[in-house]
Amino acid sequence: MTTIGIALLGVGTIGSAVWRTIVEERESLAQRTGFRLEVRWGLARHRERVVGVGLPAQAATTTIEPILEDPSVDVVVEVMGGEEPAATYIKDALEAGKHVVTANKEAVSKHLAELVATARRARRALLFEASVGAGIPLMVSLRQLLTVNRIERIRGIVNGTTNFILTAMAEEGIPYQEALREAQRLGYAEPDPTADVEGHDAAYKLSILASLAASRHIRPEAVVRRGITTITPDQILDARARGGAIKLIAHAEGSDGDWRLRVEPVFVPGSDLLAHVRRNLNAIELTGDRVGTIVLYGPGAGPTPTASAIVADVIDAVRFGDALLPSVAAAP
Amino acid sequence: MTTIGIALLGVGTIGSAVWRTIVEERESLAQRTGFRLEVRWGLARHRERVVGVGLPAQAATTTIEPILEDPSVDVVVEVMGGEEPAATYIKDALEAGKHVVTANKEAVSKHLAELVATARRARRALLFEASVGAGIPLMVSLRQLLTVNRIERIRGIVNGTTNFILTAMAEEGIPYQEALREAQRLGYAEPDPTADVEGHDAAYKLSILASLAASRHIRPEAVVRRGITTITPDQILDARARGGAIKLIAHAEGSDGDWRLRVEPVFVPGSDLLAHVRRNLNAIELTGDRVGTIVLYGPGAGPTPTASAIVADVIDAVRFGDALLPSVAAAP
Numbered sequence: 168m169t170t171i172g173i174a175l176l177g178v179g180t181i182g183s184a185v186w187r188t189i190v191e192e193r194e195s196l197a198q199r200t201g202f203r204l205e206v207r208w209g210l211a212r213h214r215e216r217v218v219g220v221g222l223p224a225q226a227a228t229t230t231i232e233p234i235l236e237d238p239s240v241d242v243v244v245e246v247m248g249g250e251e252p253a254a255t256y257i258k259d260a261l262e263a264g265k266h267v268v269t270a271n272k273e274a275v276s277k278h279l280a281e282l283v284a285t286a287r288r289a290r291r292a293l294l295f296e297a298s299v300g301a302g303i304p305l306m307v308s309l310r311q312l313l314t315v316n317r318i319e320r321i322r323g324i325v326n327g328t329t330n331f332i333l334t335a336m337a338e339e340g341i342p343y344q345e346a347l348r349e350a351q352r353l354g355y356a357e358p359d360p361t362a363d364v365e366g367h368d369a370a371y372k373l374s375i376l377a378s379l380a381a382s383r384h385i386r387p388e389a390v391v392r393r394g395i396t397t398i399t400p401d402q403i404l405d406a407r408a409r410g411g412a413i414k415l416i417a418h419a420e421g422s423d424g425d426w427r428l429r430v431e432p433v434f435v436p437g438s439d440l441l442a443h444v445r446r447n448l449n450a451i452e453l454t455g456d457r458v459g460t461i462v463l464y465g466p467g468a469g470p471t472p473t474a475s476a477i478v479a480d481v482i483d484a485v486r487f488g489d490a491l492l493p494s495v496a497a498a499p
Numbered sequence: 500m501t502t503i504g505i506a507l508l509g510v511g512t513i514g515s516a517v518w519r520t521i522v523e524e525r526e527s528l529a530q531r532t533g534f535r536l537e538v539r540w541g542l543a544r545h546r547e548r549v550v551g552v553g554l555p556a557q558a559a560t561t562t563i564e565p566i567l568e569d570p571s572v573d574v575v576v577e578v579m580g581g582e583e584p585a586a587t588y589i590k591d592a593l594e595a596g597k598h599v600v601t602a603n604k605e606a607v608s609k610h611l612a613e614l615v616a617t618a619r620r621a622r623r624a625l626l627f628e629a630s631v632g633a634g635i636p637l638m639v640s641l642r643q644l645l646t647v648n649r650i651e652r653i654r655g656i657v658n659g660t661t662n663f664i665l666t667a668m669a670e671e672g673i674p675y676q677e678a679l680r681e682a683q684r685l686g687y688a689e690p691d692p693t694a695d696v697e698g699h700d701a702a703y704k705l706s707i708l709a710s711l712a713a714s715r716h717i718r719p720e721a722v723v724r725r726g727i728t729t730i731t732p733d734q735i736l737d738a739r740a741r742g743g744a745i746k747l748i749a750h751a752e753g754s755d756g757d758w759r760l761r762v763e764p765v766f767v768p769g770s771d772l773l774a775h776v777r778r779n780l781n782a783i784e785l786t787g788d789r790v791g792t793i794v795l796y797g798p799g800a801g802p803t804p805t806a807s808a809i810v811a812d813v814i815d816a817v818r819f820g821d822a823l824l825p826s827v828a829a830a831p
Contacts, residue, residue: 302790304643308636314811345718457807461797475789478647
């Protein structure tokens with residue numbers, strides 16, 4: 168039995184779900200994979216937060232240094248979110264010889280080429296399955312398809328909050344503001360919903376997927392982006408009357424050096440599977456030159472599915488190391 | 500650059516598509532993966548068949564022995580179909596130290612535990628992504644989900660022929676026999692359609708998926724099976740009037756030692772994504788205790804998507820060897 172030492176950067180909703188998953192599944196993970204997972208450190212702004220999650224007091228740190236210096240840490244799990252200090256911590260961890268698993272779409276989408284290059288130099292794993300589509304096995308699927316296919320198009324619903332709002336508007340006939348309040352009450356939208364409803368979150372995710380497909384870093388700033396705040400009940404009802412739906416669609420299409428990315432609300436006809444994706448679910452279409460169009464569908468958010476993907480990445484990081492690193496050239 | 504020597508067992512529709520994929524993608528595969536693929540042998544009942552596909556005469560064989568004895572063969576690709584001699588050849592190849600990639604649902608579903616045990620003893624890869632859902636990345640997804648999840652349910656449309664027939668009956672309002680003839684004319688159904696329309700093909704595929712989920716070999720004979728031949732236009736139209744569809748659903752549910760598998764035509768309501776899977780497409784739901792329900796959708800047949808999955812498996816076989824072997828106990 169091999170032990171995997173883990174440091175958690177961040178002990179919020181996702182970090183504590185990762186901790187819980189590791190504790191609850193320790194025996195079955197050991198039995199199924201031959202690895203015993205041990206959380207050695209929890210990093211947060213305040214030590215009390217770490218202890219509050221259930222970690223012992225001596226595992227709490229407010230700085231990254233003790234983690235980088237601890238040879239018993241094999242994998243750093245970054246779940247703090249936001250661009251900085253997350254991106255710097257990821258690089259530091261890789262350079263200190265740790266594998267890194269992250270769910271951070273913003274840091275990954277803004278620094279992908281640089282992070283992959285750092286991982287390659289350090290010969291360490293960098294896995295980010297949970298950064299797009301939570302527990303939907305998107306990265307493993309994309310990696311498998313990319314072995315033989317050129318991916319020519321990516322298209323999908325990658326933001327659960329806006330899909331919940333658009334579904335509520337269509338099915339309950341309520342206006343945007345009311346649907347937003349319902350989403351907030353149920354915890355599907357943040358108190359400040361800007362990142363979701365203006366399409367920033369979807370743009371980060373699309374940038375990551377398209378960069379992997381293009382083998383070249385396409386920054387989120389390159390995504391043409393329009394949100395859902397001005398969608399009216401009339402537009403929604405009109406779409407319904409035509410047998411389809413208005414959906415916030417992330418769309419990337421291209422080949423070689425020329426890719427166009429956009430996130431915008433568009434009419435999707437009823438003959439299209441994406442029109443039938445309801446509530447806070449996600450669905451992503453990947454079109455390859457040989458395989459045709461594949462769709463992956465499922466819950467695109469939530470602490471438990473996200474933690475499931477993160478823990479699977481931790482084990483793959485140790486098993487396969489840098490063999491799973493994608494090829495991503497720097498943005499021009 | 501490392502060369503991967505390949506032997507093709509079978510040069511029919513799938514075998515020749517694998518050959519074409521390797522030839523057409525040779526340079527881009529080398530660039531993307533660092534491996535150069537070389538087909539050393541083609542096995543068929545008649546040498547002319549092998550030469551007809553485009554392989555050189557000295558690569559043609561009617562017996563397995565020269566392949567087993569050739570140290571330059573790293574991966575045996577079994578695409579002959581049928582239970583025997585395929586299952587025996589797979590075992591022979593593993594025991595001769597070759598990795599094996601197969602698309603053969605019948606041989607895999609009937610001999611899974613034995614084949615995995617042989618691969619484990621020989622420390623060789625045994626990959627069969629293309630045996631279910633052709634190019635849909637089902638096996639990589641299931642493997643990723645199974646790291647942390649117990650899969651509690653598998654449910655889906657895994658046979659394109661019957662889904663094509665049921666779609667034609669619903670959308671064109673034609674009876675079963677006429678829809679079957681249309682499927683045959685378009686090449687979606689065999690001249691003898693029994694394996695598809697009686698649910699044998701779906702039972703093989705369900706047996707493979709459920710065996711992986713249960714970590715225990717569940718033979719195809721354990722599947723309760725009912726085909727679509729007695730479905731009437733009235734039943735189809737009634738389902739349509741209720742906003743749903745009749746679909747041939749493969750369903751497996753269980754935990755630990757107790758799994759129940761069935762393949763049967765059932766009513767699927769319009770709120771269910773599976774009701775919207777048209778023509779010869781496939782869709783498979785995987786429900787895990789942590790991740791929730793994930794659906795994978797795409798073309799579940801066709802030589803080009805199937806060959807795409809096979810060639811990706813060839814590269815993974817060499818990259819990861821027996822590290823990807825599933826845990827499958829023998830059937831009781």
